[in-house]
Amino acid sequence: MADWHTTVTPPALARLLATARLPDPATARRPAYRTLAGQIRLLVTDGRLPVGARLPAERELASALELSRTTVATAYETLRGDGYLLSRRGAGSWTALPEGASPPGDALHPVPPDEQGRILDLGVAALPAPQPWLGRAAARAVELLPHYAAGHGHYPTGVPVLREAVARRYTERGLPTTPDQILVTTGAMGGLHLVQRVLVGRGDRVAVEAPSYAHTLQALRLTGARLVPVPYTSGGGRARWDLEEWQRVLRGAAPKVSYVIPDFHNPTGALIDKEQRRRLLAAARAAGSIVLVDETTAELGWGVPESTPLPRPMAALDRSAQVVTVGSAGKLLWGGLRIGWVRAAPALVRRLATERVYSDVGTPVLDQLIAAELLGEPLPEVRAHQLDRLRATAHAFAAALSERLPEWSFPPPPGGLALWVNTAGLSGAALAQAGEHAGIRIAAGNRFGSDGAFEHHIRIPLTVPAPAVPAAVERLAAVADRAAAGGRLVPADEGQALAV
Numbered sequence: 377m378a379d380w381h382t383t384v385t386p387p388a389l390a391r392l393l394a395t396a397r398l399p400d401p402a403t404a405r406r407p408a409y410r411t412l413a414g415q416i417r418l419l420v421t422d423g424r425l426p427v428g429a430r431l432p433a434e435r436e437l438a439s440a441l442e443l444s445r446t447t448v449a450t451a452y453e454t455l456r457g458d459g460y461l462l463s464r465r466g467a468g469s470w471t472a473l474p475e476g477a478s479p480p481g482d483a484l485h486p487v488p489p490d491e492q493g494r495i496l497d498l499g500v501a502a503l504p505a506p507q508p509w510l511g512r513a514a515a516r517a518v519e520l521l522p523h524y525a526a527g528h529g530h531y532p533t534g535v536p537v538l539r540e541a542v543a544r545r546y547t548e549r550g551l552p553t554t555p556d557q558i559l560v561t562t563g564a565m566g567g568l569h570l571v572q573r574v575l576v577g578r579g580d581r582v583a584v585e586a587p588s589y590a591h592t593l594q595a596l597r598l599t600g601a602r603l604v605p606v607p608y609t610s611g612g613g614r615a616r617w618d619l620e621e622w623q624r625v626l627r628g629a630a631p632k633v634s635y636v637i638p639d640f641h642n643p644t645g646a647l648i649d650k651e652q653r654r655r656l657l658a659a660a661r662a663a664g665s666i667v668l669v670d671e672t673t674a675e676l677g678w679g680v681p682e683s684t685p686l687p688r689p690m691a692a693l694d695r696s697a698q699v700v701t702v703g704s705a706g707k708l709l710w711g712g713l714r715i716g717w718v719r720a721a722p723a724l725v726r727r728l729a730t731e732r733v734y735s736d737v738g739t740p741v742l743d744q745l746i747a748a749e750l751l752g753e754p755l756p757e758v759r760a761h762q763l764d765r766l767r768a769t770a771h772a773f774a775a776a777l778s779e780r781l782p783e784w785s786f787p788p789p790p791g792g793l794a795l796w797v798n799t800a801g802l803s804g805a806a807l808a809q810a811g812e813h814a815g816i817r818i819a820a821g822n823r824f825g826s827d828g829a830f831e832h833h834i835r836i837p838l839t840v841p842a843p844a845v846p847a848a849v850e851r852l853a854a855v856a857d858r859a860a861a862g863g864r865l866v867p868a869d870e871g872q873a874l875a876v
């Protein structure tokens with residue numbers, strides 16, 4: 377065992393615990409220490425708490441959770457007995473897995489290639505590469521590479537041709553942009569992480585949509601930000617921001633940053649109209665909150681008629697340089713390129729570039745050249761190809777779900793990567809666990825909430841090819857039957873079993 381461990385602070389663990397609701401039968405009439413031990417074990421087994429993470433001392437955790445020290449001590453003792461915690465006098469306690477346990481399954485981690493035949497992956501929301509365009513762009517990039525190979529190959533702000541291509545695309549979408557406003561990053565995730573590191577301090581409040589993109593929520597939690605969730609409302613059958621609530625949160629909590637996904641939101645697919653964008657920006661300006669706009673899914677409007685103009689990027693409405701935008705080639709082009717970007721004022725771009733020199737230095741040149749190629753002439757064809765695929769899969773899911781699982785519901789989205797499905801009272805966590813046993817990876821709704829909300833939701837990504845959708849829904853229905861019946865039993869502490 378290494379001597380160094382990630383340290384989880386008491387508030388960070390308290391926030392994670394709030395997202396780890398156990399199925400009801402597991403918590404009813406159980407002593408508090410068993411619930412606490414069960415929650416920590418759940419966080420470890422589904423990968424939200426890394427193996428080897430140092431947990432807070434008993435006294436500190438007891439005070440953060442307002443529990444007695446005996447409760448925390450007994451929970452730790454239970455976890456130690458089950459092999460989920462190791463302790464050494466003077467060194468603390470850190471999470472572990474019992475001998476012989478399978479590694480943590482995380483619905484949002486990709487199924488490894490050698491298991492893809494066995495496991496149906498309804499976790500990761502990213503499409504295969506568009507072919508033959510990717511192959512052609514890669515060949516062209518290899519031709520261009522010798523020109524770059526003559527130098528050191530480090531481009532902290534990005535290779536100029538890609539910065540230009542991204543700036544041009546913003547300009548085409550109605551937001552005039554120059555290359556010095558663009559910083560190329562290693563995926564949108566790299567951009568979000570960098571912005572977070574520079575702009576968000578430990579303990580700062582960050583307002584987030586509820587639901588929101590699970591990985592950002594988790595990254596924010598782990599850096600010690602305090603999340604303030606702001607719900608969606610569904611007026612006229614479509615999801616919209618609850619602006620009154622946004623105004624209340626911005627006035628009352630004064631969040632340092634407000635993180636939003638206004639275009640084909642992940643996970644709901646919602647598209648926010650111009651008026652809502654304008655009003656949220658005005659409220660954020662009055663509160664001095666930086667608006668971090670995640671446009672990773674912005675080009676995925678497969679349900680919007682060609683003739684309907686899309687709202688311009690949110691930064692086009694920004695009069696006080698208060699918007700920082702993050703984008704990605706990962707959904708429209710290919711996730712395997714790991715290309716993303718930040719669009720911001722040139723001074724902030726320079727500051728972020730200085731900061732990233734201490735992490736990944738830059739993004740691989742070859743991948744940047746491929747992305748620049750794809751963002752050029754082939755883009756309209758590539759985009760049409762990806763949107764056709766998403767649309768066909770969405771329609772196939774809508775038909776198969778209404779036939780096999782008619783009590784489940786979802787607002788038909790105008791675009792995006794997923795369906796956000798209400799499972800009519802069935803626990804998403806229970807479905808995910810039953811799915812693990814049945815070889816189907818399911819993303820439980822509570823991963824997309826900041827406080828354990830959305831227990832009765834799952835996210836179904838539009839990644840299965842349309843012809844394979846009926847069989848996928850058939851398997852989903854079998855898992856739902858099993859979960860509804862109390863289904864498979866997973867081992868729990870002290871010989872008890874949790875129904876999942």
Ligand SMILES: Cc1ncc(COP(=O)(O)O)c(C=O)c1O
Pocket residue numbers: 501562563564565566589637642670672673703704705706711714715716
């Ligand atoms: C809203 C949102 N932001 C960021 C990301 C991460 O994108 P990337 O693969 O470019 O890191 C995703 C991927 O699903 C996403 O949906």
